[in-house]
Amino acid sequence: MIPEIGNLALNFALAIALLQFILPLVGLSTNRWRLVLLAKPMATALFIFVSIAFAALAWSFYINDFTVAYVASHSNRFLPTAYRLGATWGGHEGSLLLWVFILASWTFAVAMMSRTLPAMTRARVLAVLGAVAIGFLSFILFTSNPFDRLLPIYPVDGSDLNPLLQDPGMVFHPPLLYMGYVGFSVAFAFALAALLEGRIDALWARWVRPWTLAAWMFLTMGIATGSWWAYYELGWGGWWFWDPVENASFMPWLIGTALLHSLAATEKRGVFKAWTTLLAIAAFSFSLLGTFLVRSGVLTSVHAFANDPVRGTYILVFLGIVVGASLLLFAMRASTVSVTSWFGALSREALFLWNNLILAVVTVMVLIGTLQPIIADLLELGKVSVGPPYFNMVFNILMTPLVFLVALGPVVRWREYSFSELVVKSRIAFVLALVIAAVSLLGASGKTGSEMAQVYLGIFLASWVTIMTFKEWWSQANRKSGFKWRKVNTSYYGMMFAHLGLVIVVVGVVLSSHLSVEKVIRMGPAQKQEVNGFVFEFVGITQRKASNFDALRGEFKVYKNDKLLATLNPEKRQYHASGQWMTEAGIDSSLFRDLYVAMGEQLPDSTDWAVRVYIKSFVMWLWLGGLMMAFGALISILDKRYRSRESK
């Protein structure tokens, strides 16, 4: 009964989405205000019906209703409750339902928090969001309905959730990531509404900024949690693989970052108007492209599952319609938004232009690398893959100037700035950063020349941005008379957190890539191995039983200078339902190093195991930095200039 209610709710939701799309636009073109005002109640109804459908699916998982085909193939009677919730979006159908649920939530949020928005703008924004909802709801209903029944013969226990996904990461990572992906639909809808109206001004940018910041915050957290999850779950200690699906989440992030900066310029100075709308369209288009890459299975990826080509075709067509229609609208209307302001070659506007240019080029390069295998296949040039060296090279070369410029952005003024003043303001920081980087090289002794060079560059950039950020903050907080931290407004603190978060990520990337020690060794019980000053003792193996798997649990003690630092318990788990083996790494995390042990396999005719023993330097900084960037976005959203108009 519950699944039928869910199915019915989805059908209603599709009907409502159609009305939400058509009625307000008809109302606007025929001047019928009643129709225009219907947009908001429609958005509310859409949210209610999609919520019912989502709750129905979650409930079916909770009560183990294996007569539902999707539940039967993605859950198991013995699966712990939290993972049954995660299993709701653990497969194709459910993850699309999550997508739509989050879209409906954002739509509802826009409808509720837009009291100060002109009714016409609100109606257009909600109509665009309705159109996006139509695409995804019909996709679910016609190709991937999660409520299809498996009658009369249904499994008693269910076939199980893929063991890799049985992890707390599964409960947090997909919703956060989707909140980010789908969140860009709001900026997209605002951009299309603005193009339709032919009006983009400071007020428009001020409406869009908090929504874009929120989406960017969630996407940042989603990417960070995904990277952390891969690090501890895949059992080989990597945190970024340039996998197509990772790239798919990274491209909207890059474009979203560019959008945040160009929106700032549009709000403060009225420049880059057409470009900003184009970025808003691009950010959401890349989100859709990501969905296509994940859901179609056209690429070999850690995230790819056995998939139905019909589904890929549908998303591709939908992607084509959305991108094509919005670019057409852009081409027709972009000229109506004219630039009115002037800026010099050295000005904050110019720096933002560089920021946008670099981010756009990085995105294009990542896109080329990601799609190259598909293009080569279509052109029958053979089956190829593009390896991490390509991405690393392109990324490092392009990101270095970008990070360098981060230090200057807050210093250089709008309109125009004198080069000599900039030199005076920054020369001490520049020299200091060079010295700090040189000193830090002492910690990297014994590395090759190119590794030393990269560590030097990374530490220099990090110190340079950090010093400049604090220095500018200090002079801002001291302006006119005496230090007062509230002289600097909230969004400035948000910007500081985001930039310093980036610095922390840079340090994490550089040091964990170049200072970490990774060894794959053969070890038997009671043996000891020294790795980089740490002594790893393999104590032995015990057995452990859980509700849905049996595990071999290793015990490793780690000593330094004969002092016990940590006891690690890596596991090999065999899941009952599928018989699949899984590696669970044993990790001791701290601020400056992670001790990481993962058991490979027991070697034949011996008690020895193949073991991965890693000492990962500064690896936590990657995720702490990501978290800090997201926190910066949160602080910026709280700036009172986004709220004051609400209370008026």
Next chain:
Amino acid sequence: MKPLRRRRLIIVLSVITGLGIAIGLGLFAMQKNINLFYQPSDVQTAPQGVLIRLGGLVVENSVKRDSDSLKVQFGLTDNATDMTVYYTGILPDLFREGQGIVTMGKLDGEGRFIATEVLAKHDENYMAPEVADALMKADVDARIRKQKKP
């Protein structure tokens, strides 16, 4: 030209130059880092010492572990030809005989395939599209040969 126009022209030109340099650089980087896919039937046509990918099914009873190191060898097949793969290290959890996998490595001077990476993806029912294609291609080739013979 008006100053506004001239500024725009300068911006557009610098953007185009920047993009051109970046894309040229990228294509150069890509040329060196592109990995072609081979299957056991055609791997001997691959260049030696170049990083390539080799995919197929793991041959039953072919996995041999060395007794005192982490060396391992196994056969890969596309149901037409078998090829032995040499690897040192830990095989992924989903590595199983009969399973479709993709390896990354180089052909050495004696035509042996030395893998540096073994990839088995995380869904048991999943087969990398390249491997599925390779099996189909080998199958079609075999049938064509059969038809030609009589």
